[in-house]
Amino acid sequence: MNQGGQKMRLLILGATGQVGWQLVQQAPPRVEVIPVARQGTAVTLDLEDLDAISPLLKTLRPDVVINAAAYTAVDQAEQETERAQRINSTAVGLLAATMAELGGLLIHYSTDYVFAGNQSLPYRETDAPAPLNAYGYTKWLGEQAIARHHPAHLILRTSWVYDLRGKNFLRTMVRLAQTRPLVRVVADQIGTPTAAPFIAQVTYQLLEHWQATPSLSGLYHLTPRGSTSWYGFAAKIFDHLRAKGYAAATLEAIPSSEYPTRAKRPAFSTLNCEKLETVLGTPLPPWEAVLEPLLQQLDPQSVL
Template sequence: MKILITGRHGQVSRELQLALASSAELLVLGQEQLDLADSANIRKQVEALRPDLIINAAAHTAVDQAESEPELAFAINARAPGLLAEAAAQLAVPLIHYSTDYVFDGSKGEPYNEADQTAPLGVYGQSKLAGEEAICAVGGQHLILRTSWVYSLHGKNFLLTMQRLLQEREELRVVADQIGAPTWAGTIAQATAKLIEHWRAGRPGPWGTYHLSGQGETSWFGFAEAIAAQLRLQGKPCARLAAIPSSAYPTPAQRPLNSRLDCSRLQRDWNIRLPDWHAALLECLASPS
């Protein structure tokens, strides 16, 4: 089986390459080979490679930067997924696409389920929602997997930033009123591998949109505390942590205060059990870098 993966160096793509290497021929295309802002190139590449499955692991993920470059964000996050869905439908193969908790405004008092009303607060969330809508408009076999607070041992993410700053500073102020679930990229990749395994075995669940994130909940401050605890266990220097409200840390893009995702449908329909966020953090830290 040939699997086309868009994105080569991203957090999820790197973990996908590890999780799927032994079960399929991977056609991994980075920006140099497949510029998602180039519509004609997308169709050309997919038609030439003729994969059995497409996984779109590439995205414009710079949330604040998207506010100043909406055209690029929409080209990559909205138009490209629609074109990939069209190409997949023409080949009669499935598409797996990753989306985000940022399609919601965070005003709900409990975890979001797949049927809840979307209302993104900024350009990033708006562009990702437009990508979801483009895929759904095409139809065909597809999985849209919404996740949250993705981190790994590679790239730019909260885990690596905190590990560095906690060892550089005496005190670190971290937002405590945004609630969600940190999700290791390895968790996303492992769950995706199981979804593919179910599909190949002829026992897929219904196609459509699902939530896929770490289980449990915490704040960014709580996530930072967990990271700090592991640094202390290693005998490394660690800053004092101070909890602050979002209003004390203004950013160009507004973040949802509630990013919690109800992932029960994924377990019910596809028998995918997701790990607690803290257990996944320990697994990530213990994995080869």
């Protein structure tokens, strides 16, 4: 990819989001990182501006593009399906086609919500997608667009992303635990909480393997091991707060039927990550072990 010992040029889209920010922080030494976001970065790009995508990439000529930008408002996507599709599919196809022209690698994140959630075994990469909601459908279209346009790609499906910054379930639960007497959380949706720092770390490990063996291009599932419900995830957070001496609300498990949302969610969306573990040559840690260091760094007051 880089001739003559030059630095690898890495362009990170969505660089101010949860995963994008971690990718910038964890970028390997001897890599030239170009952070790109809609605003707040020296180089800006809005993926809705389809005409701007190819010219920007052709000007900067990155060796690798990591696309951590997406339309992720799951319920809103039911009303803004065209907009979600423009960002999650059409723009992604343009990224892939342009990187095919430039001869570089495209790394892209997708979602467990491409699956219907009606099976009991963790989903493998070979299982057929059947998204229940517009968000999942547009992300699936994006996967297909990449596969159609550019063979040198890594599509990484992940799930239930959280971090100590941004808008996510961890921060919401910490806030509600401290500000409400009772918090009711859905207990019949099963998946795997996945921390943004973990996603960035594993992405760079996989990139290193890909550089040595480009035939590793393709689709991978990327989450920690194990699974839980949203209620189980919340219980871990609440237990930690109490152990640290903070008051925490009473936590109550409820069925999805008592928390209706515009978009339907899969009841079971745990991903089988054995393909990724085989490439990395090591088992991935359980989700509880990935959560623990973030809980230790957490300042509960910071979310109020």
